[in-house]
Amino acid sequence: MEKNCSARTLRTLITGIGGLVFLFACEMAKGGTSQAAKPSQSPQSSQTPPGDLTQVSIENLMNMEISSASKKEQRISRTAAAVFVLTQEDIRRSGMTTLPDVLRLVPGLEVAQINANNWAVTSRGFNGRFADKLLVLIDGRSLYSPEFAGVFWQVQDLMLEDIDRIEVICGPGATLWGANAVTGVVNILTKKAKDTPGGLFTAGGGIQERGFTGARYGAPHGDKLDYRLYGNYFDRGEFQNVAGRAAGDNWDGVRSGFRIDAQTTSKDSLILEGDIYRDAANSQNHVATFTPPFNTTPLTQTTSLGGDVLGRWTRTYSPLSEFSLQMYYDSLSRDDVVVNADLHVFDIDFQDHLSRGPRHDFIWGGNYRTTTDSVSAIGSVSLSPASLRTNLASIFLQDEIVIVPNRLWFTPGIRFEHSPFTGLNVEPSGRLLWSVSKNQSLWVSAAQADRTPQRFERGLHDITAVIPGPGGSLTSVDLLGSPSAGDEQMLDFEAGYRAQVTKLVSVDLSTFYDHYKDLQTREPGSPFFLANPVPHVVVPLFYANEMHGTGYGGEFSIAWKPAVFWKLDAGYSFLHQVFQLNPGSQDPSSLLSAGDSPRNQFQLRSQFNLPHRTEFDTSVFCVGRLPDQSVPAYTRFDLRLGWHPLESLDFDLIGQNLLAPSHLEFLNNTGLVPSYVTRGAFVRLTWRISH
Amino acid sequence: MPRLPSMMKRSTKIKARRGSRRDPACSLFLMFLLVFQLNLIANSTAEEYSVKAAFLFHFAQFVEWPPETFKDSGSPLLYCTIGEDPFHGVLDASLNGKTIGARSLQVRHVTQPSELQACHVVFLAEKEKKLFPVILELLKGNSVLIVGESGHFVQEGGTIGFCLEENKMRFEINLEAAQKARLKISSRLLALAKTVVGSPRGI
Numbered sequence A: 001m002e003k004n005c006s007a008r009t010l011r012t013l014i015t016g017i018g019g020l021v022f023l024f025a026c027e028m029a030k031g032g033t034s035q036a037a038k039p040s041q042s043p044q045s046s047q048t049p050p051g052d053l054t055q056v057s058i059e060n061l062m063n064m065e066i067s068s069a070s071k072k073e074q075r076i077s078r079t080a081a082a083v084f085v086l087t088q089e090d091i092r093r094s095g096m097t098t099l100p101d102v103l104r105l106v107p108g109l110e111v112a113q114i115n116a117n118n119w120a121v122t123s124r125g126f127n128g129r130f131a132d133k134l135l136v137l138i139d140g141r142s143l144y145s146p147e148f149a150g151v152f153w154q155v156q157d158l159m160l161e162d163i164d165r166i167e168v169i170c171g172p173g174a175t176l177w178g179a180n181a182v183t184g185v186v187n188i189l190t191k192k193a194k195d196t197p198g199g200l201f202t203a204g205g206g207i208q209e210r211g212f213t214g215a216r217y218g219a220p221h222g223d224k225l226d227y228r229l230y231g232n233y234f235d236r237g238e239f240q241n242v243a244g245r246a247a248g249d250n251w252d253g254v255r256s257g258f259r260i261d262a263q264t265t266s267k268d269s270l271i272l273e274g275d276i277y278r279d280a281a282n283s284q285n286h287v288a289t290f291t292p293p294f295n296t297t298p299l300t301q302t303t304s305l306g307g308d309v310l311g312r313w314t315r316t317y318s319p320l321s322e323f324s325l326q327m328y329y330d331s332l333s334r335d336d337v338v339v340n341a342d343l344h345v346f347d348i349d350f351q352d353h354l355s356r357g358p359r360h361d362f363i364w365g366g367n368y369r370t371t372t373d374s375v376s377a378i379g380s381v382s383l384s385p386a387s388l389r390t391n392l393a394s395i396f397l398q399d400e401i402v403i404v405p406n407r408l409w410f411t412p413g414i415r416f417e418h419s420p421f422t423g424l425n426v427e428p429s430g431r432l433l434w435s436v437s438k439n440q441s442l443w444v445s446a447a448q449a450d451r452t453p454q455r456f457e458r459g460l461h462d463i464t465a466v467i468p469g470p471g472g473s474l475t476s477v478d479l480l481g482s483p484s485a486g487d488e489q490m491l492d493f494e495a496g497y498r499a500q501v502t503k504l505v506s507v508d509l510s511t512f513y514d515h516y517k518d519l520q521t522r523e524p525g526s527p528f529f530l531a532n533p534v535p536h537v538v539v540p541l542f543y544a545n546e547m548h549g550t551g552y553g554g555e556f557s558i559a560w561k562p563a564v565f566w567k568l569d570a571g572y573s574f575l576h577q578v579f580q581l582n583p584g585s586q587d588p589s590s591l592l593s594a595g596d597s598p599r600n601q602f603q604l605r606s607q608f609n610l611p612h613r614t615e616f617d618t619s620v621f622c623v624g625r626l627p628d629q630s631v632p633a634y635t636r637f638d639l640r641l642g643w644h645p646l647e648s649l650d651f652d653l654i655g656q657n658l659l660a661p662s663h664l665e666f667l668n669n670t671g672l673v674p675s676y677v678t679r680g681a682f683v684r685l686t687w688r689i690s691h
Numbered sequence B: 001m002p003r004l005p006s007m008m009k010r011s012t013k014i015k016a017r018r019g020s021r022r023d024p025a026c027s028l029f030l031m032f033l034l035v036f037q038l039n040l041i042a043n044s045t046a047e048e049y050s051v052k053a054a055f056l057f058h059f060a061q062f063v064e065w066p067p068e069t070f071k072d073s074g075s076p077l078l079y080c081t082i083g084e085d086p087f088h089g090v091l092d093a094s095l096n097g098k099t100i101g102a103r104s105l106q107v108r109h110v111t112q113p114s115e116l117q118a119c120h121v122v123f124l125a126e127k128e129k130k131l132f133p134v135i136l137e138l139l140k141g142n143s144v145l146i147v148g149e150s151g152h153f154v155q156e157g158g159t160i161g162f163c164l165e166e167n168k169m170r171f172e173i174n175l176e177a178a179q180k181a182r183l184k185i186s187s188r189l190l191a192l193a194k195t196v197v198g199s200p201r202g203i
Helices: A007-035 A058-063 A074-078 A088-094 A099-105 A455-459 A588-594 B025-043 B048-062 B090-095 B113-118 B126-138 B175-180 B187-192
Strands: A082-087 A109-115 A118-123 A134-138 A163-170 A184-190 A198-207 A209-221 A225-236 A251-263 A268-284 A299-318 A321-335 A339-356 A360-377 A381-383 A387-404 A408-419 A423-437 A440-451 A460-468 A474-480 A488-502 A505-524 A528-530 A536-563 A566-581 A600-610 A614-623 A634-646 A649-656 A680-689 B077-082 B103-110 B121-124 B145-148 B160-165 B168-174 B195-197
Touching: A058 B048, A058 B168, A058 B187, A082 A088, A082 A505, A082 A536, A088 A099, A088 A163, A088 A600, A088 A614, A088 A634, A099 A109, A099 A118, A099 A163, A099 A600, A118 A134, A339 A381, A360 A381, A381 A455, A387 A455, A455 A460, A505 A566, A505 A588, A536 A588, A566 A588, B048 B090, B048 B121, B048 B145, B048 B160, B048 B168, B048 B187, B077 B090, B077 B113, B077 B126, B090 B103, B103 B113, B113 B126, B121 B126, B126 B145, B168 B175, B168 B187, B175 B195
Parallel strands: A134 A184, A474 A536, B077 B103, B077 B121, B121 B145, B145 B160, B168 B195
Antiparallel strands: A082 A163, A109 A118, A163 A184, A198 A209, A198 A680, A209 A225, A225 A251, A251 A268, A268 A299, A299 A321, A321 A339, A339 A360, A360 A387, A381 A460, A387 A408, A408 A423, A423 A440, A440 A488, A460 A474, A488 A505, A505 A536, A528 A536, A536 A566, A566 A600, A600 A614, A614 A634, A634 A649, A649 A680, B160 B168
């Protein structure tokens, strides 16, 4: 309910959803009463209740969590953390086309688009292009960059139709997921190959989404193995620059991949999956040079070429105990105007889940990751040394203890992690869940999570600006890595409540109080003289950890199914953070940027099934202003009209950002020139060919 | 990539537009939605029944009826519920247009137990549990797959009973009841059942 939820929003909404909904609702109410207890041979053609699950295999039905009004899986009701789950249905009906945009649907996540192909995504503050306290994984593969921290959202253009669900935890998840899962964890899980048999073809285009296409084919091979292959391509249009003209930041990408699921024995299952992709994205970046005009913002192309392959073996000993071993290799070569960076990650991970007696449910595991990178400076950014291999190792143990059966659980856990630059991190957590009744639970938790320094904090040399002085002398402001850059730490206390109020309404509330210490700052050092590439004086800023602070806030979500054909989701989040520099620190800029998040965010989504196999979905996102960046509050309004004339065919008409011709979401601080997000509208065709 | 000091970050001057003034729009809108939809709640259903409907669809694929229960090889397979439709239309919608082999699927919501004799699959909702003994007696000797959701449904003579286990849908099978009704249940379905009672081998 930020300031920007304007009268215009109201008008659009009421005339849009309201009118249609009301008419249809009256109709349904009439039909509903006359239908009662009367023998009826044929289904009501005017009604297409959601959730035809007959195409789901019986085995998968058995794995499905039974929910009522809430789309959330019921096992969430046993998790003592702020968890939110997005389903494939939520994703499909949102009309969103990129992974970061899909995350807007999660209350508490802060998603801001910087330009057409860059996003800033975080949870509970500290946003930025390289927001470094949110850990994101796809099927257990970490997307967190060990070179620059954060996620390159640009290259995460997987086929959204392949996603089974996205589980998001706001708050620390370091005990289970490791360092850098400080303020949140996003876990993207793709569908099993068994669940994607047959062919799928999508294509569409319009304004902003200039053209996209995707194809998938899945089939069983024998009775123990299923596979799928996919390929997709997109071409997205440009946003507007500050002058209201085309910003030139259009981009395109192509991606292909596979997933194989095999049940080798009754106890063993294997997963093998991989992707290969290439993206070319245009953007304007600040570049500092020692020749006039010194500081420019050229429009250049960033190309990314990457691939990954992941294998996982799971052995199930009993319904309550299993062992899994996972390995992946991930490679990304990214060339932009200032730096060419190559990255190779090899990761091996095992987890053992076992119940001991009626009271203990242990999960423990270990992880080893080796990262090799090489960075060649072509512009003003370099890393020292230019190539480095680092290793990370960790072990963790968590036990879910039943204190009172079916009532009270206590889950202590701890992780020991040896990070490449700062050595041992200890990340403990304790969570207590009280199941007040069958339908409601209360939880509290305390946890510590660390963000460990990545490559750039130790070895960066970034010439951020060159200032010409009298007599041809040159001074540059350089951001430098420092051997003393250390861990950032957060101590987190949370409490939450969730309830299935009726069969049709569920609510989830989480609140937190955080204490941060040793937060990253950039401290000025004594100027020095450098002879290369031209003689100049360097005013250095060194990475340090000279800030601390506190924060509190909460997330609230409510899911409501007013009728069989209608689902509503609303979410609200609040965040307030206060930071202070340690005595001796001389970096006021970090003080401002660290706390620069919207205080209030609100969203309302409606999924409505209309007669004649049509769906009408709308969503509103109200995002508060960013005070330090002077980015005003904005309201995003999206609309989707879906029609599926045949079981195998869907047509969608999608409008995005419909309220204003353009708006700004983020002014970043990483050398990228931001653009104004513009309206988009496109059509999408989805054709399923059954196997 | 790396962070620029924030002193540099406004080198591109972006005109900040003022957000419009606070407006009670959002709350009004929510209230609007709340008020006019309240009367519809009674007609709603939970997704639990979408899952049960899908199970009913699959059960029929794993069960073989004696040929004489059908008029001919193309006659439809008939699903029945008794009393108020516990699926609130989801079963009809889920089975609409589906076939099993050459048979189309039909759904009938009946009011009298005697009307169940023509059915192939009968679903007995928890709410109509009191009719269970009557229905059992009435359908004795008929090849009807009797599916229910009340506790101890299979122990009391039902063929398949749904149960929830940690919020996941499970089912139990009474093999003896199936055999008496001359229904052949595939071993794959038996393997998936949580428990099989009345098994000759005492599994």
